[in-house]
Amino acid sequence: MKNNHLRYIPNSISFKLLLSICLCVVPMVALLIYNNQQSHNVLLSQVDSTHRNMLQIYTVQLDSQLNSASSYLANLALYENDPQIIALSGSESAVKLATMRVKNDMDDRMLTNNFLDGYFLWVEEKSGYVTFYNCVNPLHPITPGDDLKAFIKEQAISEGTNFSWQFRHFRNKDYLFLIVGKDGIYTGAYISLDNLISEFEPSDVPGSHLAIIPPADEASYLLSLPEGIQSIAVRSESADLLMMEHFSRNEITKILPLMQQYSWLISTLLFLLVIVLLVLVKHIVTDPLIRLVAAMHHIEDGNLDYRMPPEHASVELALVSSTFNQMIGEIQNLKINIYEQQLNVQKAQLRNLQLQIKPHFLINSLNMVYNLMGTSQIPLARKLIQHSIDFFRYMVHVDEHLVPLHAEINHVKAYLDIQSVRYQDQFIYSLEVDPTISDMLIPPVLIQGLVENSMKYGLSLDSILRIDIRITAFEKEYFPYARIEISDSGSGFSEDILEKLNAGKKILREDGSHIGIHNITQRLRFLFGDNASWEFKNRNGAVNTITIPATFSDTALDSPD
Template identity: 30%
Template structure:
């Protein structure tokens, strides 16, 4: 079954989802209505201005077409242009007279073509340039424009297609240029591009709106700095309009000229369009803002009154699950229900803490009792063996050995009866083990030898009692035979600053494979008759006293016999309340 993520199952998410289910549709309707209204107004304004651009561009194209017809008629019908063809065919005085008559003709017709700045005639035979002077604000401006046009014509540009005006980008201004070439004669006209958008200055495009001219590559030829500053892109192709602008959006519309590769572009700030929204649409916007603010305020109130106490309770429960019994919830003054809940929770935690302490103390008492019981399990086991030894010695009437045996047994049981603590010094445990081995040698003389090696500096180290003696007893019980002698060795050494290692080894046949497998996987070998209870006793006491800080291993070493290795901490871990 798929598990639900906590965030989707939280009260905050469900509350927000419920509130949004109520207010959400209203917000969506308001947003859609607002967007639709803006879209409709934008389309209407765009269509209206698009029609206006079409009308203005049509008017510009018609004026340019009239000038084209005039230039064509002038180039075909004016006889004075014949004197411009060649210097060899006509006298210079005749050329000057023809130039005077042509100048009068151009000046008399200049007032009829106000849509352009100047009409000109250029002859490369005389390198002479003649033009009307009805444009510009001063002589310097007229001379500057004349020089730029003359410089261009002197490069002998290719003839233009009929009805096609060319954009000439000058140093300070850009021109719209048209000319007819007839051998060495150029008859043409030009107009400053800024003059084409003068009529648009009277239209209401808003405080920042404007019209401009762009070339066929959609690069602005007028208001260049404005387009760059506002980050407006006018390169869209097929749409009726586009919205562009970095800081403020503009509605961008454009119309292509039929007489040249240029566009008439209108930039209208969207804020100007939104001013035309009906009053009800503005009211919808106000309602939308109020609804959003209400939603946020509602969530804030619910979080403070309802969700925040629930969150505190959940956090406290998570800490409680991790075992922190000191967590307490603050008193709530805003809601009676949460005050009762927090008080009940704090009371419950206090009772759990007291109960856990009682259970822990009871567990400690149980461990103490179990350890004492485990230590007492050794006493009857060896006591029966000791009686058996004395019985056998009495049978053979070996009174000297009986006396030595009685002395060793007295020392042995004296250690057993006084050893009521969970730890004894290593020195006492070694002496006790040595005493036990002497008892066994008295019982079975010349049948086994033993060695005990322990560093002097470890003599006061504390270990659990009867650990080494039990392992040695196990070796004698399972490795000793009357047919051949065995050797038992006990080695104690310091592994590092935190642990000591105890190794008990014999030269018997070793552990059987099935027994060794059970021991290594920490299985139990204890039978109903109490067989092998010694090893189980050692492992159980190590587990109770040291938890996971010790280990014991059983193995058979080649050339030796059974080997038991214990690893005990140097720092004692005592049961609370026992010394």
């Protein structure tokens, strides 16, 4: 017994999984080494992405302040009154007040702009005197002097208004200058590139440096960088400049243990490992599971005679296979017994539904015959008797689940002819049937039940009720279907009844309202399953639409004799 148990251990899933794990331990160590080799690429990519985002954000902030400064200076030089007053007014007090307002406005704006080094205003007055004001940023001020005033005058006179930020070299440093104006009135601003670089300088990457250059110098600048330098460039939208950050790859990756010389070996081992694992998993797990799924598909398709072949991959799967086969056999026997019981019960239910003859309808029919004979309307009484015979013969003698459509139509006509004698001019009806499906099989009293419901709830003394019966054929996934629509001009369904009817819910009302429709949907569900559908709605009255497969049989009941 013990030896037999030991004999099955090598074929168990647990042992095979344990063996597979042991076989994977050593290759996984090599895989970790290979992962370390690849990590420096990931790190470089992350650093590049992070710094590119930082540089883009910094450039957007710079563009925002450059645009704000450009708009302010253009408005001040071309549209504001104070520079005009300084240039053209002969009143000394007016000039002083205008100069003071400009100075205060520039000082206030400088407090909200941390990139600009200064604003300036250069105005040649009517008397020939030049008013020059330089508002500097307290965070990194530029020392005012005659050389600054002379430089600004030279730029304004030589170039005039350019409305764009330009690179300029002043006091052995590079600046961005903007000069706006005309006719002796010039405003502008300037920014030190060194200050822009110092504002950005990141600290997370050793050796990182930001350079600000014209876009035309990008190619020559990249060529000047030494080997192993990674660069990131973002172009400004507001100025003709390129923000370029560069850093050394070695400074970033030297903290990682690299084994590049073994990368080819690790790749080969990983490839072989994947092949081995795939073969093992396929033989031990995948193939048996595929066979099990295939067996389930056979069962799902209704083939309860299918049995799984014996499994030899492992003891557990062999047990699953044999248990599955045993279970399916038991289910097959149980299903046959349950189906036979349900069939007997449902036959009795259908028979009960088919044979429901409301006593008041029979009494009313006999009463109408009596009244007609009492008024000497003998031909009409005979006609009513004949229609009643046809009606009750159909109701009593139909013993089938399905009857031909033309038989049901004849029954509906008999019912409507009886009601036309009773209600005379209170209703009219139309009947349209596609002749290609007149022999299809439908549940008995299906159409008559819906027509009776329309008569019951649609008739009124105020108007003439119209009932339209329309039966058409169509195809659905290459299979013939029939659409049965009964509509009336009555008051229609209430909202709560409509919701319950479409949901197939049972309607519990003391007077039994619409119980007949619920019985019809229950019969359709039993006979056709998901292939049948129904819809109830209001459209100038009640509309009942039923869709069922159009099935035909040569042995079906032709007429309810």
